[in-house]
Amino acid sequence: MASFIQLLVSGLATGAIYALIAVGFTLLWQTSQTINFAQGEFVMLPAFFVLAAMNAGAPFWMAVLIGIALSIVILGILFKIIIVDPMIKYGVLPLVISTIALSLFLKESAKDFYSSQAQPFPALVPAIDIRIFDAVVSTQSLAVLAVAIVTVVALNLLLNKTRLGRQMQATAQNATLARILGVPVRRMVLYTFLLNAVLVAVASILVSPIYLAKFTNGETLGIAAFIAAIIGGFNQVRGAVLGGVILGVLDNLSAAYISSQYRGAFPLIILIIVILLRPQGLLGRIEERSV
Amino acid sequence: MMRLGGIVVAIASAAAIAAPFFLKPYGIFLISTWAVLTIAAIGLNLTLGYAGQISLAQGAFVGIGAYTVALLTPAGVPFFVAFMAAGLLSFAIGWVLGYPALRVQHHYLAFVTLAFSTLVFLVLRNEEWLTNGIYGIAGTSRPTLLGWQTGAARDFYFLCLGVLALLSLATWWMLRSPWGRAFVALRENPVRAVSLGLDTRRYTLMAFAIGSSLGGLSGALYAPLVQFIEPSSFTLGLSFNLLLMVIVGGSGNFFGPFVGALIAVLLPEWLRVTQGYYLIVYAAAVMVMMAFCPAGVLGLIERAGGMLRAPPKAAGAFTDGAAT
Numbered sequence: 001m002a003s004f005i006q007l008l009v010s011g012l013a014t015g016a017i018y019a020l021i022a023v024g025f026t027l028l029w030q031t032s033q034t035i036n037f038a039q040g041e042f043v044m045l046p047a048f049f050v051l052a053a054m055n056a057g058a059p060f061w062m063a064v065l066i067g068i069a070l071s072i073v074i075l076g077i078l079f080k081i082i083i084v085d086p087m088i089k090y091g092v093l094p095l096v097i098s099t100i101a102l103s104l105f106l107k108e109s110a111k112d113f114y115s116s117q118a119q120p121f122p123a124l125v126p127a128i129d130i131r132i133f134d135a136v137v138s139t140q141s142l143a144v145l146a147v148a149i150v151t152v153v154a155l156n157l158l159l160n161k162t163r164l165g166r167q168m169q170a171t172a173q174n175a176t177l178a179r180i181l182g183v184p185v186r187r188m189v190l191y192t193f194l195l196n197a198v199l200v201a202v203a204s205i206l207v208s209p210i211y212l213a214k215f216t217n218g219e220t221l222g223i224a225a226f227i228a229a230i231i232g233g234f235n236q237v238r239g240a241v242l243g244g245v246i247l248g249v250l251d252n253l254s255a256a257y258i259s260s261q262y263r264g265a266f267p268l269i270i271l272i273i274v275i276l277l278r279p280q281g282l283l284g285r286i287e288e289r290s291v
Numbered sequence: 292m293m294r295l296g297g298i299v300v301a302i303a304s305a306a307a308i309a310a311p312f313f314l315k316p317y318g319i320f321l322i323s324t325w326a327v328l329t330i331a332a333i334g335l336n337l338t339l340g341y342a343g344q345i346s347l348a349q350g351a352f353v354g355i356g357a358y359t360v361a362l363l364t365p366a367g368v369p370f371f372v373a374f375m376a377a378g379l380l381s382f383a384i385g386w387v388l389g390y391p392a393l394r395v396q397h398h399y400l401a402f403v404t405l406a407f408s409t410l411v412f413l414v415l416r417n418e419e420w421l422t423n424g425i426y427g428i429a430g431t432s433r434p435t436l437l438g439w440q441t442g443a444a445r446d447f448y449f450l451c452l453g454v455l456a457l458l459s460l461a462t463w464w465m466l467r468s469p470w471g472r473a474f475v476a477l478r479e480n481p482v483r484a485v486s487l488g489l490d491t492r493r494y495t496l497m498a499f500a501i502g503s504s505l506g507g508l509s510g511a512l513y514a515p516l517v518q519f520i521e522p523s524s525f526t527l528g529l530s531f532n533l534l535l536m537v538i539v540g541g542s543g544n545f546f547g548p549f550v551g552a553l554i555a556v557l558l559p560e561w562l563r564v565t566q567g568y569y570l571i572v573y574a575a576a577v578m579v580m581m582a583f584c585p586a587g588v589l590g591l592i593e594r595a596g597g598m599l600r601a602p603p604k605a606a607g608a609f610t611d612g613a614a615t
Contacts, residue, residue: 086582096345096401097538098581100531105574112567219527223409226402261417268406275399276391 002134007252013141015248016148020203021221022228022240023155024196029234030172031192034084035096038103039200040222045106046071046204047121047213048114060122068201076197080190103218110215121208144206151202152241155195159237168192220264227271233284242283246270303549307452311445319444320516325556326451327512330458332536332548334505337462339534340543341474342498343481348388348404349533351411352381352503354525356510358415361428361520370434374511381507385500393495408527415522427521431514451512458505463545465501474498478543506533535577541587550588 021043028034036042050060050067058066083102087095125143129136159165170178171188179185203221211217224247232243247267255263274281307326311319335349356377363373392403415422422428433441434450441447465471473494476484485491514520532555540551562569584591 083578083582087585090581090585093345094581094585097534098578101535101574101577101581104531105571105578108568108570108574112571223405226405230399230402262413265410265413268410271406272392272403275403276394279394279399 002136003256004253005132005135006137007256008249009135009137009145010141011249011252012245013144013148013248014251015245016145016152017203017207017244018221018224018228018247019241019244020148020151020199020206021225022232022244023152023237024199025225025229026234026237026240027172027192027199028196029229031168031175031189032084032088033092034088035092035099036196037096037099037222038106038218039225040218040220041103041106041110042071042075042197042200042218043204043207043221043225044213044215044218045075045110046201047208047217048110048119049201050205050208051119051121051213052114054122064205067205068198071201071204072194072197074197075200076194077190079197080193084193103222107215107218114215116215118212118214121213123209124205140209144210147202147206151199155199155237164191224267227267230271230281231274233281236281236283239281239283243281300546304456311448316444319448321556321560323444323448323451323516325552326448326455327509327516328533328536328556329548329552330455330512331506331509331533332540332552333459333462334502334509335533336502336537336542336545336548337474337498337505338502339537340541340547341466341471341478342495342502343478344393344495344499345401345534346404346499346502347401347527347530347534348408348411349502349506350525350527350529350531351408352385352506353510353513353529353533354411354415354520354522355381355384356507357514357520357525358422358428358510359507360511361431361514362421364431364434364515370515371436374508377507377511378504379507381510382500382504385503386496389496389499389503393492393499404530405527408530412522412526415525422522425521425523427519428514429519431518431520433515447516451516454508454512458508462505466545470494470497538585539577539580539587541589544587544589547587547589554588 021039024042025036025039028036046067049070050063053063053066054060079102083098084095087098123140123143124147125139128139130139130142131137157165159169167178167183168188168191170181170183171185172192175185178188207217207221225244228243228247229240230243231246232241233239247270250266250270251263254266258266278284307322310322314322331349331353334352335346338344338346338349359377359380360370360373363376364370368376388403388407392400416424418424433447435441436450439446441450466474473484473489476487476489477491477494477498481491510525517524536551536555537548538551539554540547540549558573559569562572580587584594586593
């Protein structure tokens with residue numbers, strides 16, 4: 001039982017990180033039909049921004065802020081202007097190819113211009129093990145969970161309780177109608193790219209102390225985010241959160257209780273089952289889109 | 292314009308036959324790799340360019356084919372039989388994977404095939420009793436056909452080239468048949484294709500399964516070519532690479548895979564001057580190309596050809612000659 005609780009907590013922590021990545025992924029899809037195959041690399045990169053800032057002499061907290069700012073500029077604004085805008089008129093497929101190329105580009109850039117070695121990354125809180133009943137739970141897992149929950153709650157408040165958030169939702173649901181009602185659709189689409197950039201930066205800062213900052217990190221994280229988004233529902237923010245949490249917990253439990261060699265396979269099997277039985281995802285709506 | 296296309300093909304074939312006599316062993320290895328990868332890219336072009344479905348599993352099918360041959364030939368199975376087995380096995384797996392996956396199409400198929408590709412990698416790595424795990428399988432021997440030993444690099448290249456020629460002719464013939472025209476109809480206008488009575492799902496499934504079997508056949512040549520295979524050769528990276536080959540060459544264009552594979556094989560060599568940065572340059576070039584000319588290199592050439600000739604009708608005729 002004790003080990004079950006331990007696995008559950010660390011699974012929840014991993015799942016919360018997946019959830020952040022998946023939420024950004026679905027936001028981009030909803031407002032601009034961008035399937036970002038480079039989403040994993042988007043999570044890999046901000047950690048290197050932070051490390052570069054620290055190498056330049058900034059203290060950790062300032063480096064984190066610089067990392068988030070750089071990621072907003074590069075992974076938010078520049079990504080939209082340089083990659084997405086010129087290509088979206090050709091439909092979904094060319095953009096998919098282009099983001100695949102982008103993922104290669106970012107991965108190789110991080111390897112060649114920073115380092116091919118895994119870099120240690122400072123943790124948010126010192127790693128202390130806390131005993132809850134019999135289970136040993138690390139403060140790191142708890143801190144990750146706390147930050148992720150705060151981020152998701154803040155995002156939900158933004159989307160549901162503010163005028164800006166409602167305008168963004170209107171854009172996602174029906175861009176033409178939103179435009180008629182006076183919503184500045186283009187600006188709203190840009191905001192979702194900025195939101196995605198913030199989410200991946202937060203995920204990057206949470207995940208890097210655990211996995212170390214390495215140029216290949218994006219591969220597994222990107223796939224995890226796709227799977228989480230699809231399991232939960234491609235067109236729902238809370239679906240992506242649910243999908244991420246399910247995935248993280250399942251990953252940890254199956255590795256411990258079934259087979260660690262096939263650890264990577266369980267999420268994929270779940271993915272295939274969900275796609276076949278409920279393609280719109282657990283919480284998703286059926287989309288009537290021709291593309 | 293048909294004739295111009297014919298002349299280009301004739302010159303290219305002559306160059307492909309003459310090339311090994313002017314190249315060092317490493318050069319011959321490169322053009323053999325080109326021939327082998329082109330077969331896989333032709334298969335992916337069927338799925339992507341003609342049936343319009345994104346598959347990220349072609350690398351996995353190459354792996355399945357390579358392991359089939361590497362496991363069967365040491366057991367005494369003749370190469371030709373193992374080669375056919377690789378194609379049939381990939382066809383069957385493609386069918387079984389595609390049957391349910393094509394219920395959901397487009398980007399969902401991309402994710403299902405992505406998952407499949409990772410699953411294949413895990414099986415190849417973990418099932419050591421069968422695949423020897425991460426240690427890989429070395430020394431797949433090159434075949435002897437009717438007394439012709441293909442052990443030497445140049446002989447093996449001609450075997451690869453011969454197989455490539457046969458398979459491209461078969462694909463060409465298939466695409467000209469009513470069947471192949473149905474593939475094109477599906478891509479161009481699925482709604483109209485359905486209203487004309489085409490069973491969309493069956494044709495898409497056939498395109499996917501045949502495309503997968505070409506991936507397997509390519510793998511069947513890959514194993515004796517490199518003579519050492521390991522699971523990490525057939526990860527998602529290979530699938531992405533094959534996808535980029537099809538796109539860069541020009542998806543939906545019959546000769547696209549030939550050009551795309553040539554670029555993908557030669558570019559790293561030409562970009563040696565950029566040292567480790569060639570993948571960055573390549574990736575950037577692909578992004579630029581997608582922004583300005585999503586139809587690929589051949590699309591670019593066609594566009595240039597269309598500009599030279601004044602009546603737009605002529606450009607259409609050229610496309611028909613080269614693309615179908």
